[in-house]
Amino acid sequence: MQTPIKRNILLNPGPATTTDTVKYAQVVPDICPREKEFCEVMKKVATGLVKVVHGDERHEAVMFTSSGTGGVEALISSVVPVGKKILVVINGAYGDRIHKIARIYYPENQVLQYKIPYGGYPDVSAIQKIIQKNDDISHIAVVHHETTTGMLNPVREIARVARAYGVLMIVDAISSYAGIDIDIEKDGFDYLVSTSNKNIQGMAGIAFVITAKEKLEKLKDIPKRNLYFNLYDQYISQKKTGQMQFTPAVQVIYALVQALSEFFIETPQKRFDRYRLSWEVLVEGLQKLGFKLLLPLSTQAGLITSILEPDHPRFSFESMHDHLYERGYTIYPGKIADTHTFRIANIGAIDQVDMRHFLAELKQYLETNQIHLTH
Ligand SMILES: Cc1ncc(COP(=O)(O)O)c(C=O)c1O
Structure with a gap:
C-alpha cells in the first residue's frame, strides 16, 4: 500500500484535486x-x-x-x-x-x-x-x-x-x-x-x-x-x-x-453526475448563507460558480481565502474587471461530501467575523 498523500480540496478551476493513484502513476x-x-x-x-x-x-x-x-x-x-x-x-x-x-x-x-x-x-x-x-x-x-x-x-x-x-x-x-x-x-x-x-x-x-x-x-x-x-x-x-x-x-x-x-x-455519466451533485449542493449552500451568484442558474455549466463579493465592511476575499486555505480548501478570485466576484469550482476528485464540509467552513468564517448576509 502506498502512503496516502495529504489531500487538499482544490476549488480553483484547475489544476483540480487528483486521486493518489493518479499522483503515484508518475512514479515510474x-x-x-x-x-x-x-x-x-x-x-x-x-x-x-x-x-x-x-x-x-x-x-x-x-x-x-x-x-x-x-x-x-x-x-x-x-x-x-x-x-x-x-x-x-x-x-x-x-x-x-x-x-x-x-x-x-x-x-x-x-x-x-x-x-x-x-x-x-x-x-x-x-x-x-x-x-x-x-x-x-x-x-x-x-x-x-x-x-x-x-x-x-x-x-x-x-x-x-x-x-x-x-x-x-x-x-x-x-x-x-x-x-x-x-x-x-x-x-x-x-x-x-x-x-x-x-x-x-x-x-x-x-x-x-x-x-x-x-x-x-x-x-x-x-x-x-x-x-x-x-x-x-x-x-x-x-x-x-x-x-x-x-x-x-x-x-x-x-x-x-x-x-x-x-x-x-467511474463511467462518464457518473463523473458528470458527481460534478452536478457537488454543484447543486454548492449553490444551494451559498444561497442559504446569503451569497448572490453572478449568473442565473439556467446559463451556468455547473462546473464553476461566480459569486458576487458581499458588500460588508468585515468581508474580504483575502481573509476568507486564508481562513479556508488553512483548513485545506483553495478558492479562487474573480476575473471580471468591473465586478468584484470570486469563484468556486466543483471539479476534480471531490464530491458532495467535500462540498458540504467546505460550506461548513465557509459558514464558520462568516460567523467568526460576524458577517451576516441579508437574503
Ligand atoms: C476555458 C479556458 N481556456 C483556456 C485556459 C487556459 O489554460 P491554462 O491556464 O492551462 O493555460 C483556461 C484555464 O483555466 C480555461 O478555463
Whole structure:
C-alpha cells in the first residue's frame, strides 16, 4: 500500500484535486521517450482522449507539452489559410485570450470578433449575421464553458450555423472536456482543445487538440507560423514516429493514462453526475448563507460558480481565502474587471461530501467575523 498523500480540496478551476493513484502513476522507472515502449503509452493516451468525446479511429488527439493556452495557440496559429478570416466569440477572459493569440498571428483585418460584456449570453443570430456578411470567414472560435463566469456558451447552436455556412468550428473545451458530455461529431466541433489537469483529473502539463485526421492532413499547405506549436508537424510526428516532436512531459503522460482509466472506470455519466451533485449542493449552500451568484442558474455549466463579493465592511476575499486555505480548501478570485466576484469550482476528485464540509467552513468564517448576509 502506498502512503496516502495529504489531500487538499482544490476549488480553483484547475489544476483540480487528483486521486493518489493518479499522483503515484508518475512514479515510474526512468525511460527515454523515444523508446517504442513509451510510444505505446502515447498511443494509449491519444486513443483514450479521443474516446472521451465519442471519437474513433478517424480522429486524433495531437498532444503538446504545455498548459492549455499552448494548445489554444497551436490550434489558432495552425489552421487559418492565407487571406481567410477567423471570427472569435468573446464573453469572458478566455474568449479575449483567443482573440489576443489570433492577433499575434494574423493581421487585424483577418481577425473578427463578436464581443459582448463578460457574462453576457451570445446571440447566435448576431453571430450568423457576421458570418453572412463575411464570406471569407473560414473559422469561428468559441469557448465552451467560459471559466471566467461559469457560463455554458451555446456552442452547439453556433456550430450548426457555422456548418451551414461552411465555416469550421474551433471549441476551447479546456474547462468542459470530461465534465460535460461532448460528442465531437454530433455536436459539430471541428477542432476541440483541452488539457490534462481539469475534469479529466490528471496532472498539469499536457494540452491536446482533438479533430478528424482528414482535417489534419489538409493543414499541410498552410504556412508554418511557428515551430513548437505547429499542429500539422506535431500530428505528422505522432503519426510517423509515435512521438511528440520535442521532449514530452513523460511522467505527466503516465498520470494521464491512469486518469483516463479512472474516468472510464467511474463511467462518464457518473463523473458528470458527481460534478452536478457537488454543484447543486454548492449553490444551494451559498444561497442559504446569503451569497448572490453572478449568473442565473439556467446559463451556468455547473462546473464553476461566480459569486458576487458581499458588500460588508468585515468581508474580504483575502481573509476568507486564508481562513479556508488553512483548513485545506483553495478558492479562487474573480476575473471580471468591473465586478468584484470570486469563484468556486466543483471539479476534480471531490464530491458532495467535500462540498458540504467546505460550506461548513465557509459558514464558520462568516460567523467568526460576524458577517451576516441579508437574503
Ligand atoms: C476555458 C479556458 N481556456 C483556456 C485556459 C487556459 O489554460 P491554462 O491556464 O492551462 O493555460 C483556461 C484555464 O483555466 C480555461 O478555463
